[in-house]
Amino acid sequence: MEIKKGSQGFYIGETEQDAVARISYKIKDDTTIYANSTYVDPSLRGQNIAKQLLDRLADFAREENLKIEPTCSYVVKMFERSNSYDDIKV
Numbered sequence: 001m002e003i004k005k006g007s008q009g010f011y012i013g014e015t016e017q018d019a020v021a022r023i024s025y026k027i028k029d030d031t032t033i034y035a036n037s038t039y040v041d042p043s044l045r046g047q048n049i050a051k052q053l054l055d056r057l058a059d060f061a062r063e064e065n066l067k068i069e070p071t072c073s074y075v076v077k078m079f080e081r082s083n084s085y086d087d088i089k090v
Helices: 049-063 073-081 083-088
Strands: 009-012 021-028 032-040 067-070
Touching (some): 009 049, 021 049, 032 049, 032 073, 049 067, 049 073, 049 083, 067 083
Antiparallel strands (some): 009 021, 021 032
C-alpha cells in the first residue's frame, strides 16, 4: 500500500478525504510537528499500518529538520516503547 503525503498528514487511500488510514499533524513555529491523530480502518488493523504511517512521519521530520511532539495516544505509546524516535522527540 502506498503512503501518500496530504495537506497535514500522510494517508493510504484514493484521496486524502477517503483515506482508509492516516496520521495527521500540525506544524508549530516551523520547528515542531504535533502528531495529533492516527487512524486505521478496522479492515487493515493488525498489519502494522499505523507504525508505517508513523515511520513515514518520522522520516518527514528528519528530512525537514523538525521535532515531533506526540499528542496522539498511539504516537505517545510508540515514543515510549522505542528509542528509534529519540532523535526527533521534543
